[in-house]
Amino acid sequence: MSDAESTLINWLQRELGGTVVSCERQARWRPAWFVDLDRGADRLQLYVRGDRTDSPSAFPLEHEYRYQSLLADRGIPVAKVHGWCDEPKAYVMDRLPGRFDFEGVPDDERRSVMEDYIDILVRLHALDVAPFGEAGIVRASHPSQAAVVGLQHFEQRAYRALKAGPDPFLEFALGWCARNRPDNNGRESAIVWDAGQFLHEGGKVTALLDLEFGHIGEPMMDLGGMWTRNPFIPFGDMPALMRRYQDRSGTEVHIPSVQYHCILWHLSNPLEFHATLADPVSGSDYMLNRSWVLESNTIALEGIADVLGVPLGEVEEPATAPSGSGPAHRHLSRMLEELTPQSGYGRYQTRIAVRLARHLERLDEAGPAVLAADLDDMRRLLGIRATAWAEGEAALEAYVLADEGRHDAELVEVFHRRLHRARMLNGPAGSWITQHRHAPQPSMSAP
Numbered sequence: 001m002s003d004a005e006s007t008l009i010n011w012l013q014r015e016l017g018g019t020v021v022s023c024e025r026q027a028r029w030r031p032a033w034f035v036d037l038d039r040g041a042d043r044l045q046l047y048v049r050g051d052r053t054d055s056p057s058a059f060p061l062e063h064e065y066r067y068q069s070l071l072a073d074r075g076i077p078v079a080k081v082h083g084w085c086d087e088p089k090a091y092v093m094d095r096l097p098g099r100f101d102f103e104g105v106p107d108d109e110r111r112s113v114m115e116d117y118i119d120i121l122v123r124l125h126a127l128d129v130a131p132f133g134e135a136g137i138v139r140a141s142h143p144s145q146a147a148v149v150g151l152q153h154f155e156q157r158a159y160r161a162l163k164a165g166p167d168p169f170l171e172f173a174l175g176w177c178a179r180n181r182p183d184n185n186g187r188e189s190a191i192v193w194d195a196g197q198f199l200h201e202g203g204k205v206t207a208l209l210d211l212e213f214g215h216i217g218e219p220m221m222d223l224g225g226m227w228t229r230n231p232f233i234p235f236g237d238m239p240a241l242m243r244r245y246q247d248r249s250g251t252e253v254h255i256p257s258v259q260y261h262c263i264l265w266h267l268s269n270p271l272e273f274h275a276t277l278a279d280p281v282s283g284s285d286y287m288l289n290r291s292w293v294l295e296s297n298t299i300a301l302e303g304i305a306d307v308l309g310v311p312l313g314e315v316e317e318p319a320t321a322p323s324g325s326g327p328a329h330r331h332l333s334r335m336l337e338e339l340t341p342q343s344g345y346g347r348y349q350t351r352i353a354v355r356l357a358r359h360l361e362r363l364d365e366a367g368p369a370v371l372a373a374d375l376d377d378m379r380r381l382l383g384i385r386a387t388a389w390a391e392g393e394a395a396l397e398a399y400v401l402a403d404e405g406r407h408d409a410e411l412v413e414v415f416h417r418r419l420h421r422a423r424m425l426n427g428p429a430g431s432w433i434t435q436h437r438h439a440p441q442p443s444m445s446a447p
Helices: 003-016 061-073 107-125 130-134 149-162 168-179 220-229 238-249 255-266 268-278 286-308 326-339 344-382 389-403 408-424
Strands: 019-025 032-038 043-050 081-085 090-094 189-191 198-201 204-208 215-217
Touching: 003 019, 003 032, 003 043, 003 081, 003 090, 043 061, 043 081, 061 081, 061 090, 061 130, 107 189, 107 198, 107 204, 107 220, 107 238, 149 168, 149 215, 149 268, 168 255, 168 268, 168 286, 168 389, 168 408, 220 238, 220 255, 255 268, 255 286, 268 286, 286 344, 286 408, 326 344, 344 389, 344 408
Parallel strands: none
Antiparallel strands: 019 032, 032 043, 043 090, 081 090, 189 215, 198 204
């Protein structure tokens, strides 16, 4: 048992009473624990959500704790909050029944769950925002800025303050979003933003999950968030869900705004993980962060290409060339596979290392071809050919910042090829971590 877990158990027994009979760390990238607390007359099944360790959050954990408590007080289905722990920094909530995905769930049950989720969003968006603002929940200084206050938090706190080097695509996407922001007509509401995360059981939502980025924003941001998550957890007939939201809320679903917020929301991963990918801390799931960033960037780029009417073609797999270090990479991967425990947090940690070893093996055999192709693309665009990766990244970022949208179409094509090549380096050709999930664009019409 770690010191953090021992301290947490003492806090739970002191503050909530009873005896902790089990405490299991969740096998995921951020600290969290499943806890059973026996209090004689009852047994509490708890979930303890800890603070991030490998990347800064635009919204502190205390902000999430307050936001979830406010929703619970207003009848929004979220887990009841039991308290705040200073060391380790965490907050404690009930552990509720339900599952988070729809694998094997009949279509009619999924439809019922998603209709219930839309109705919850309608109730959430109708709440009076004044008490949220008074409680210190993030809110724009003027309602006209409600649609971008969250992005501004991400950009300033997680990216600009910690920027570790050139990031040409992210600068391109941020510039595009700044130049193309739709008018939100002064609408404000409490939003979850990272929408589409919930538990469900028996055709109903049992609880909204992961309220880390909840704040006072613009309602179309949540609909954009749903479209963002849909490729990974298919929600069913998305146009029908958009029509239901419009009918139940009386608020027009402005599809260009929803599409904009799809693009904007995808930038949250690259903004948040820029610094930790440049200098990973102990325990960081480097490959998960890298794959999230590349997939988010690719889907955001596809959205921009759709708005601009730029067709995107296929990108060829990079050529491979065996190197003298190939046997060592393969041997390391096999060793880590053999060391992997059968279950628990230890298995999760070892699997992180296995994925990283496979990425390094792929980088060894295909990285030189990808670098050469990227530098050739930049030569055609910039008129000069950099001699090294760092030099090329700096030159391309400088070009993007000076361009101010004049060559958006050409840049979309260049970034499309760069992002797909980078994704193909995530692991062995054809492995799940190299796959791309194309995201259909938001619509109110049936496909």
